[in-house]
Amino acid sequence: MPTMADVARSAGVSVATVSHVLNETRPVLPHTRQAVLDAVEELGYTPNTLARSLVTSRTRSIGLAVSAISNPYFTEILQGVEAAALEHGYSLLIADPHDDPEHERKVVQLLHERRVDGMIVAPSAAPGGLLAYLGRHAVPTVLLDRVIDCHADPAPRFDQVCAENTGPTAQLVTHLAARGHRRIGLVAGLPGLSTTDERITGYRQGLAAAGLAPDEDLVVSGNSESTGAERAVAVLMALAAPPTALVTANNAMTIGALRALRTHGRSVPDDIALCCFDDFAWADLFSPRLTAVAQPSREIGAEAVRVLLERLAAPDRPARTVRLPCTFAHRTSCGCPEQPEHPEPSREGTLS
The missing domain is CATH 1.10.260.40 (lambda repressor-like DNA-binding domains)
Structure with missing residues (x-):
């Protein structure tokens, strides 16, 4: 040798x-x-x-902790992280925190004990223990997808990379309102996640922009997973005045919502229109084809690596939050006729 x-x-x-x-x-x-x-x-x-x-004193390795790696959204993020890490000569150690705060802290500690140079983490809904550990040990970290309000927390600030959530969700609502819908339901995500809060905010902004009064009965949590969305849609369909249109706040909940609507004998879009946050590779294979907000998943992963490497090169520079723009995939589940395949920009990305 x-x-x-x-x-x-x-x-x-x-x-x-x-x-x-x-x-x-x-x-x-x-x-x-x-x-x-x-x-x-x-x-x-x-x-x-x-x-x-x-x-x-460097292992040229990065720890990646994301839940639901089987979810197509996180799978594409992982691909973006892996490609960017390999391009810069880094290897990955991957763990699934299962969106459980205690397990999250444990797996991040295990990654840290493997002497990774830095971490990329999608935090849970209660990341206090995680942030305390990372701060105590001064681990270079980029928070992914789900952001935290570092200004309101005594813990150290962290770099963050995510997609725009509020504006794109508002766009789905105003699009449905422009189709004549006045009762638009939201199948929201897991309480406590920033993505859930921001998409609910976007939903409300969309209603306001369309001149529609909010009705809290039309917002039901699907807990960011398929079976939760089925239960949420059952609640919405049981209302005295059920919604005529739905927005689902992630791809897993879209699947559950479609299953529940079929169970309740509702046809999309003839009986109820549907728009979803999160596009996925086979969304246009459904009948009808799903109108969706598409997140730049691979770009989010690649950007997280770039931001982490910049942090490693300049440990004392101010922390920042990078938001990447989404695109609006206009298809037919909203009740519109077939559209040409030219995704529209949804909102510009921002940097803070």
């Missing part, structure tokens, strides 16, 4: 120079760096990552 000394001899440089090139510990002239990389490729040299970590 070739050694670093073999690479140095082949490239005509010192072992120290090879080390600086591979560990990025000191600038090296471009032609010298290329000679080292060519020698590495020619000899098939594989760096000893354990030895490298002892020298640099």
